[in-house]
Amino acid sequence: MCLFAVPAHLPIENINEFYNGILHPLLVPAHLLTIITAGLLAGQQPSHTLLRSRIFMGAAAVGLILSALGVRIATPLPLIVYVLVIAIAVAARSERFPVFIVTLAPVPLGILLGIDSAFDGLTTKGLVWSLLGCLLSVSFSSFYVALLVKKASRPWQHIAVRVAASWVTAICLMVAALQFAQR
Amino acid sequence: MNTSNPLQSSTPSFPELSHRSVIPAVIVAFGLYAPAAFAHDGSGMAGGFATGFMHPMAGLDHIVAMVAVGLWGAFLGMPAIWLLPVVFPMVMALGGVLGILNIPLMAVETLIAVSAIALGLCVGFRFRPPLAVAAVVTGLFAIFHGYAHGAELPNAASPIGYSIGFVVATGLIHLLGISVGFLTKLKRGTELVRGIGFAISVVGALFLFGIL
Structure with missing residues (x-):
């Protein structure tokens, strides 16, 4: 719970830009949900888990570069809605879906995550280190989740993956509804 | 062991459990329910999470109904x-959306109490x-439970923190019910x-x- 006490999108004092970049996706709840969902999706597939994790990592890199170039999204609503869609797919057993869909699905997820990870008010050098830290954090975190899911062999573990996805779905559904209602 | 399609197995089976595995599971389940000590009201993300986590815990009618769902499942x-x-949190969130959007539902608190009566009787009989x-x-009852929680969401210190806390707490109570349902595997457990x-x-x- 103490994780959530740290203000999101604000640099943490006394640590440098690189470590701020590492911590950033882990401290922003919407980004953490995105990473978990990407990992659940990749790990749930019967094959090519590493490839699908790399696709998400590559997409996140593209999104981070776009954010460095000044591309912004006004609200995290598109990211939350997309996470919602992917989480529903995982809860509904995404391994039954066509391969090209589950292969391409992480692309918008990573790009939106990267764009939403804007670091403002930094020098060019600081920005590069922040983005690098952020990319490493996103990549390793999602990959570890995917590996964990991939290791699931017992029936109850497969169910646990779907339960986790249904929890993410419920969270995103309510947050998206609130964002929509506040418009 | 079939691991490819656990929900649609043609020969569904419940794990064989002995009292050695059931009793620790039930103890752990009650441990999960043990409410955390909150010495201070939080703000921001921590406050939102704490508020959301405690909201389902604060209403005995919510708790018993969700436990009953787990027992019935057993x-x-x-x-x-x-x-x-898998289904319950998502349907409950739909009810939460109705609450957030201020779509009126009739007699929410009454139907939450009715849900506890009905689900309890389903287990009892x-x-x-x-x-x-x-x-x-x-699912119908879950909508009313979710509505009551969702109506509080716009006032929360952190909506996403509240949502995470609410969903996690709801899931844990549900798992508590399922774990208690494992008692049916014991002699006299049913x-x-x-x-x-x-x-x-x-x-x-x-x-x-209105007595409680």
């Missing part, structure tokens, strides 16, 4: 016992309808769980008539 067996934890009927019944079901319906009735 009586219904596979695949209901595992299907409900070992009512075993088709899976679709059970899913619709629990009678014990049926008794809990009747007790839940009594609690619901007390809420319905």
Whole structure:
């Protein structure tokens, strides 16, 4: 719970830009949900888990570069809605879906995550280190989740993956509804 | 062991459990329910999470109804016992969306109490309808529970923190019910769980008539 006490999108004092970049996706709840969902999706597939994790990592890199170039999204609503869609797919057993869909699905997820990870008010050098830290954090975190899911062999573990996805779905559904209602 | 399609197994089976595995599971389940000590009201993300986490815990009518769903799932067996934890949070969130959007629902608190009575009686009488009927019944009640929680969301310190806390707490209470349902594997366990079901319906009735 103490994780959530740290203000999101604000640099943490006394640590440098690189470590701020590492911590950033882990401290922003919407980004953490995105990473978990990407990992659940990749790990749930019967094959090519590493490839699908790399696709998400590559997409996140593209999104981070776009954010460095000044591309912004006004609200995290598109990211939350997309996470919602992917989480529903995982809860509904995404391994039954066509391969090209589950292969391409992480692309918008990573790009939106990267764009939403804007670091403002930094020098060019600081920005590069922040983005690098952020990319490493996103990549390793999602990959570890995917590996964990991939290791699931017992029936109850497969169910646990779907339960986790249904929890993410419920969270995103309510947050998206609130964002929509506040418009 | 078939690992490819656990929910749609043609020969559904419930894990063989001995009292050595059931009793620790039930103890852990009650440990999960143990409410955390909150010495201070939080703000920001921590405050939102704490508020959301405590909201389902604060209402006994919510707790007993969700525990009853888990118990009922245990009586219904596979695949209901595992299907409900997947479906229940999502349907409950739909109710939460109705609350957030201020779409009026009639007699929410009354129907929450009725849900405890009905689900408790389903457990007590070992009512075993088709899976679709059970899913619709629990889904309908879940909407009213979710509505009550969702109506609080716009006032939360952190909406996403509140949502995370609310969903996690709800899931843990649900797992508590499922874990207690494992008692049916013990000698006399079925009678014990049926008794809990009747007790839940009594609690619901007390809420319905305003005694609790």
